[in-house]
Amino acid sequence: MPEGRLVIGSRRYSSWSLRGWLAVRLAGLAVEEVVIPVSGTGATPAIRAASPSGLVPYLEHRGHAIWESLAIAEYCAEIAPTLWPEDSIARAHARAISAEMHAGFRALRQSMPMNLGRHAPGFGQNDEVRADIARIEAIWGETRARFGAGGAFLFGEHFTIADAMYAPVVARFLSYEPPLGPASRAYAAAIRAYPLIAQWYEAAAAEPAAWRIAKYEADPA
Numbered sequence: 001m002p003e004g005r006l007v008i009g010s011r012r013y014s015s016w017s018l019r020g021w022l023a024v025r026l027a028g029l030a031v032e033e034v035v036i037p038v039s040g041t042g043a044t045p046a047i048r049a050a051s052p053s054g055l056v057p058y059l060e061h062r063g064h065a066i067w068e069s070l071a072i073a074e075y076c077a078e079i080a081p082t083l084w085p086e087d088s089i090a091r092a093h094a095r096a097i098s099a100e101m102h103a104g105f106r107a108l109r110q111s112m113p114m115n116l117g118r119h120a121p122g123f124g125q126n127d128e129v130r131a132d133i134a135r136i137e138a139i140w141g142e143t144r145a146r147f148g149a150g151g152a153f154l155f156g157e158h159f160t161i162a163d164a165m166y167a168p169v170v171a172r173f174l175s176y177e178p179p180l181g182p183a184s185r186a187y188a189a190a191i192r193a194y195p196l197i198a199q200w201y202e203a204a205a206a207e208p209a210a211w212r213i214a215k216y217e218a219d220p221a
Contacts, residue, residue: 002032004061007050009038010211011204015114015168018200019069020057022164025196026083027076029061040213070102073161085155090147094155094162097139101165108132112172115216116204121177130178136169137184144183152190159194167191 006024008017024031036046036056043054051058051067059066059075066075077083084091107128143154143162151157154166170191173180180188191197 001030003030004059004063005032005034006060007034007036007047007056007058009036009047009056010207011035011200012116012207012211013040013114013213013216014038014056015109015171016055016069017057018114018168018171019164020059020072021200022167022196023069023073023076023083023161024057024059026159026161026164027080029059029076029079031059031061035207037207037211038213040215070098070165073098073164077161082158083161085147085158085160087147090155093143093147094160097143097154098162098165100139101169105132105136105169108136108169108172112176113216114168114171115175116171116201117212118175118217120175123176125176125178133173133178133180136166137181140166140184140187141181144187152187154187159196163191163194167197 006021006029008014008021011017021033034050036044036050038044038047038056047056048054050056052065053067055067057067057069057072059072061075064075066072073083085094107126111124111126111129140154147155149156153159154162170188173184173188174192192201
């Protein structure tokens, strides 16, 4: 029996929903999924009615209400501590790079919106976006070098909250194919092959065509 619900937006576009959903699924929370199409122009009446912040994801679990992706991730990690690395230094690093993802990379977000059904190599790549990509590659490279031995993910064998935070970036890179180094390409491939990511892509492909947003589907000029 469900112990609550997780409200998410269209899987095709909603990068923050993907982050929250991954944390909830990794923690094994028994919640109903409620999917509400996003508009591309801000909160819709349906999302405002379902979420106190007017944003997705929004989690209700055992009588508790948690909104905002990083808060949902932290709540899930209280239930499943392995969502963060066990070592305190690695855990601090994971939180730092997750927070940087949460607060930064505005140029990348705006110029290369997540669209799991789009393939437009070269789209959206200006100087600011390239700077964001360089910083992301540096984060991935440093983290893997320090903490990632023995596995394909940022902190090694286990897919953590940090991987969940960067999964939508991987989706953008797969759609728009900016130049990446071999290590970044290998990491992106590992994220795409992860079973929960594959499940999200499959569900996104099954969403109604009526949910698609014209400005995110238009061919590059």
